[in-house]
Amino acid sequence: QKEVEQNSGPLSVPEGAIASLNCTYSDRGSQSFFWYRQYSGKSPELIMFIYSNGDKEDGRFTAQLNKASQYVSLLIRDSQPSDSATYLCAGEGAQKLVFGQGTRLTINP
Amino acid sequence: GAVVSQHPSWVICKSGTSVKIECRSLDFQATTMFWYRQFPKQSLMLMATSNEGSKATYEQGVEKDKFLINHASLTLSTLTVTSAHPEDSSFYICSASPGVGNDQPQHFGDGTRLSIL
Numbered sequence: 446q447k448e449v450e451q452n453s454g455p456l457s458v459p460e461g462a463i464a465s466l467n468c469t470y471s472d473r474g475s476q477s478f479f480w481y482r483q484y485s486g487k488s489p490e491l492i493m494f495i496y497s498n499g500d501k502e503d504g505r506f507t508a509q510l511n512k513a514s515q516y517v518s519l520l521i522r523d524s525q526p527s528d529s530a531t532y533l534c535a536g537e538g539a540q541k542l543v544f545g546q547g548t549r550l551t552i553n554p
Numbered sequence: 555g556a557v558v559s560q561h562p563s564w565v566i567c568k569s570g571t572s573v574k575i576e577c578r579s580l581d582f583q584a585t586t587m588f589w590y591r592q593f594p595k596q597s598l599m600l601m602a603t604s605n606e607g608s609k610a611t612y613e614q615g616v617e618k619d620k621f622l623i624n625h626a627s628l629t630l631s632t633l634t635v636t637s638a639h640p641e642d643s644s645f646y647i648c649s650a651s652p653g654v655g656n657d658q659p660q661h662f663g664d665g666t667r668l669s670i671l
Contacts, residue, residue: 469604477657481659486667487664487665488560488645488647488662488663488665489598489647489662490662491659491660491661491662494659495655496657524630530586533597533598539581540586540603540651540654541600541603541662542588542589542598542600542649543600544598544599545598546596546597546599547597
């Protein structure tokens, strides 16, 4: 069974610090990986996606992919209270997304 | 770009009612759309893949006669929850992608919160 694993948290980070979110996946056939942010009661919104080994940066966000270790991470620099949400990691294979259970992140002012 | 619209956003109805949820891609065409369900404090679970002009593909454990999917055009897919019961109460979310490929992520609609009394 294809699985994506995340630590459900909660993860508490002080404002201005770096938040590090991690994800592992079991399906070596997965090509692309996605990070979505979901506020309570809302649908997920795309933060970043990555499909090549290494780092990908977009503003305060950096996604990291290590296919050999089957590991994906998301770093949020200069964390803001508005970053408080559940972060969902998803792997894609054959156009289907498999989601992790999500990590609840709280940024403390 | 890549906006997905979902309607209605909230439905409350009596047990036994059938409920239709619409998912539209507003600025792109989508031959494939996806329907997810999310229970409180759980992650998204894929229910089915909606294919334009052909039958939907359902995930294991999802009743195709209970959750009817129609994808009649390149911009519209509908999910009908037939004879809904309280256990069908959930957050239903659709998604679509502008294309196929590693750099074409899925974008989600705003979701439909369904409450069956």
